[in-house]
Amino acid sequence: MSTILDVAKLAGVSTATVSRVINSPQVVRVKTRERVTGAMKVCNYKYNALARGFVTKRSNTIGVIIPTINNQVFAESTRGVQDYADLNKIQVLLGNTYYRYGQEEKLVTTFREKQVDGLVITTTNPRGAILKTLVDEGVPFVLLYSTVKGGPMTAVGIDNYQGGYRATEHLVKLCHKRIAMVAGNFSSSDRSFHRWHGYRQCLKNNKIPYDSELLIQTEYSLIGGRDSAKKLLSLQKPPTAFFCSNDYLAIGAMKGARELGFKLPEDLSIVGFDDIRIASYMTPELTTIRQPSYEMGKLGAELLFQRIEHQVKPVQLMLESSLVVRESTIRQPVGGIS
Amino acid sequence: MSTILDVAKLAGVSTATVSRVINSPQVVRVKTRERVTGAMKVCNYKYNALARGFVTKRSNTIGVIIPTINNQVFAESTRGVQDYADLNKIQVLLGNTYYRYGQEEKLVTTFREKQVDGLVITTTNPRGAILKTLVDEGVPFVLLYSTVKGGPMTAVGIDNYQGGYRATEHLVKLCHKRIAMVAGNFSSSDRSFHRWHGYRQCLKNNKIPYDSELLIQTEYSLIGGRDSAKKLLSLQKPPTAFFCSNDYLAIGAMKGARELGFKLPEDLSIVGFDDIRIASYMTPELTTIRQPSYEMGKLGAELLFQRIEHQVKPVQLMLESSLVVRESTIRQPVGGIS
DNA sequence: GTAGGAGATGTAAACATTTACATTTATCAT
DNA sequence: ATGATAAATGTAAATGTTTACATCTCCTAC
Structure with missing residues (x-):
């Protein structure tokens, strides 16, 4: 591997000049510059950014x-x-x-x-x-x-609080009373926790009693959504709507619900979070909070x-x-x- | 920022020794080692991996x-x-x-x-x-x-050839005769091209005439899939099946087809490629080539x-x-x- | 021609490590 | 205690750049 020094020697200049043609070509006379770039080609010189980082x-x-x-x-x-x-x-x-x-x-x-x-x-x-x-x-x-x-x-x-609030409010406005939340584990991210706060506050503001049975914390994944949906829908009084703290959970929940014979969206409304690209390609297209x-x-x-x-x-x-x-x-x- | 030298001085050893406690602690006497690690703490020493890379x-x-x-x-x-x-x-x-x-x-x-x-x-x-x-x-x-x-x-x-072949063969076995291919641009990747080769060969082996109208090259994206599907399904003699060269195209195609009123899978069979996680969460669940x-x-x-x-x-x-x-x-x- | 100055180039130190080799220290059998 | 050996540590060069500062070159205006 040839270095700046090899190039300098070959071009008959100092390493400083070579360095200059690399970093601020304008300051070196075009004739010298050409000699240097020529030498670089001949040497098959490869710039070493590590060495640069080391000094700068x-x-x-x-x-x-x-x-x-x-x-x-x-x-x-x-x-x-x-x-x-x-x-x-x-x-x-x-x-x-x-x-x-x-x-x-x-x-x-x-x-x-x-x-x-x-x-x-x-x-x-x-x-x-x-x-x-x-x-x-x-x-x-x-x-x-x-x-x-x-x-x-x-x-x-x-x-995130606002996002959770809006998602829930949307469901409330659609006359849902039993609204579950499928949340990513609070320990995995405080985002999920804040969304839950919004959810809870919205329920309270709308005089819907909070039911802790309707909160599930799970791994942030399709499968987590699916399994959680199944659990929630097997409750004695199953929810009529889900707020899922991300779209993967929501998409997973859709599948879980279908597997239990629920028709979507007739039997269950679902809102997700994030608006990943694929959200609008689901059937039914996923309502979600876009960020x-x-x-x-x-x-x-x-x-x-x-x-x-x-x-x-x-x-x-x-x-x-x-x-x-x-x-x-x-x-x-x-x-x-x- | 303190360096290995600061640590060395503080611990009363040479830089070589400090280097050794970093890279091969076993070779240095436990007493010295402790003195060095102690000094590191005091200096709040941070290892510089760049410098290391530079020399090694x-x-x-x-x-x-x-x-x-x-x-x-x-x-x-x-x-x-x-x-x-x-x-x-x-x-x-x-x-x-x-x-x-x-x-x-x-x-x-x-x-x-x-x-x-x-x-x-x-x-x-x-x-x-x-x-x-x-x-x-x-x-x-x-x-x-x-x-x-x-x-x-x-x-x-x-x-990829085999993948394309298998996907097509699956459709052929299901008695499809007009099988379109929604392909990622051949110029973007030779994978798509090889899959098309498999597709084409399979058609030939099954005596299904190749119709160039049924090949669309498009950007590898949901929207590319959707638009291509619409074009293909608007043909005078629309295909009854799609082979899409990746799952995003397939998922996009699903949506495109639905937007034209096609029922899935009754009116149109679709096979994708890749088996991305979400493939099995689509409705209908996506048949695909897993890699x-x-x-x-x-x-x-x-x-x-x-x-x-x-x-x-x-x-x-x-x-x-x-x-x-x-x-x-x-x-x-x-x-x-x- | 020359002084002055700008522009171009050179010199050499600095950067934080590693490592071959040299030296010191410890260990142990005698 | 001594010598031999092994283990631990030290010395110093090397790595490929950048850059402050010094020097040189060239041009211009007189």
């Missing part, structure tokens, strides 16, 4: 930490980050935590050892010690899908870069989420329980 | 190149790679090509500059110049989802590491794919066209 203290790499690449929502936000990073010639190291806090800690450490310039984290626990340490040690990072208002951390997310994942990633990356370069103050951005009404929710026929 | 010529990083993280298939194989890498304390740089060869080239270059130890590539074109260069320059890499038999490249994939994406990624990573460490000979692994019959395909009622 900038790796031009950021770390992205997500629960799992397998959830389209996180794939989408990651894509947003990647696209923005790409524009800035920054590469992305990616790691999955599988919703495990320990893994999150491990990834943060490894990425820091790799000298990443910053981190984009979709955390399991925005109040954990890891993030505090990052703040204390001045490591630039931004949180995705979480927002701890007014704190020392930059974050971009949505109002702008790709934009969140892109914006998060933008904020991170600002933070890296200009050390701007932390901000918390709350993106709009919205209810997308499709076919999976319908009015509960009066005369049911009411 | 091993970055402990591999690059993963996929068309798009947004396709669950590639997310899944990437997860396989990540999981295996993780076990070996290797990090993953991820890049999307969006099916553009130019982007593939760019990524390979950037990743090489970052001194990755190897690459896992899901390529758009297994015969392109990029890969040749990698072979020539001895860069360890493995191909996913492609296999160029007996060549100088390590690859793990499935037999083991996660395993492919894991195996690919394993082969890559073998190649990096022991420079083993290139191998091409053909994984099993299989037809998974579900509900989206049914027997074509005789008396139709036959």
Whole structure:
């Protein structure tokens, strides 16, 4: 492998000049520049970005930490980050935590050892010690899908409480009285917990008694949704509507319900959360709370870069989420329980 | 930021010793070791993996190149790679090509500059110049989802021709005579092309005339599937079955068909490709060709590491794919066209 | 022709590790 | 105690860039 020194020798210049033609070609005379680029070709010179990072203290790499690449929502936000990073010639190291806090800690450490310039984290626990340490040690990072208002951390997310509230309100307005919630484990993510808060408050505001039997916490997966649906629909007084804390749970629930002979949406209304691409391709098309994942990633990356370069103050951005009404929710026929 | 030197001074040892307690603790006396680890704590020492990579010529990083993280298939194989890498304390740089060869080239270059130890590539074109260069320059890499038999490249994939053949054969056995193919653009991936070959050969072997009107090439996406379905079903003599070259196309096609009033599966049988998780959650559940994406990624990573460490000979692994019959395909009622 | 100055290039140190080799220290049989 | 050997530690070079600063070159206006 040839180095900048080989090129320099061959071109009869100093390494400084070679470095300059790489990093700021305008400052070197065109004749010299040509000699250098020529020499590079001859040597089949390959730039060593690692060595550069070593001296400049900038790796031009950021770390992205997500629960799992397998959830389209996180794939989408990651894509947003990647696209923005790409524009800035920054590469992305990616790691999955599988919703495990320990893994999150491990990834943060490894990425820091790799000298990443910053981190984009979709955390399991925005109040954990890891993030505090990052703040204390001045490591630039931004949180995705979480927002701890007014704190020392930059974050971009949505109002999960509001999302949960709206989803439930939609069902209430359709005259549902027994509304279950299929929630991702609260321990896996505080998002689920906040959505549940919204759900609960909405019930209360509408004078619908809260029934703890109607809350199931489960793994965030299709199968989790399916199994939970079956449990809920086997209750003595089964619910007439589900609010699922993500679309995978909702899609799983659809299948579970059908397997028990429920007709959708006649026998059961379902609302999901996220609005993954495939939501509108389900039968019935899934009513859900849309959140702008790709934009969140892109914006998060933008904020991170600002933070890296200009050390701007932390901000918390709350993106709009919205209810997308499709076919999976319908009015509960009066005369049911009411 | 404190360095190994600070720690060394504080502990009253040489940097070599500190390095040793980091990399092979057994060789240093427990008393010294304790003094060193103590000093590390005091200094709040953070290991610099970049500097290490710089001297050892091993970055402990591999690059993963996929068309798009947004396709669950590639997310899944990437997860396989990540999981295996993780076990070996290797990090993953991820890049999307969006099916553009130019982007593939760019990524390979950037990743090489970052001194990755190897690459896992899901390529758009297994015969392109990029890969040749990698072979020539001895860069360890493995191909996913492609296999160029007996060549100088390590690859793990499935037999796409066979997959296409089987999918079509399934439809033929169900007495379908007008079988359309909704294919991802041949220019985006040779996989689609090979699947089409299988499709075509199967038709020929069964004496079904090939009708070029029944092939649509489109973008690999839900919307591409939907639009293509609408075009095909608006033909004068519409097909009674679709073979779609991936599940997203199939799911999109389902929606397109429904929008034109077709009942599924009665009026139209559909078979997809990949068996993404959600395939069995569709209504009707999607018949498809299953390929083991996660395993492919894991195996690919394993082969890559073998190649990096022991420079083993290139191998091409053909994984099993299989037809998974579900509900989206049914027997074509005789008396139709036959 | 020359002074002045801008622009181009060179010099050399710095960056945080690892590692071959050299040296010191500990261990143990005699 | 001594020598031989093994184990532990130290020394110092090497890695491929960047960059502050110094120097040189070239041009322009007089």
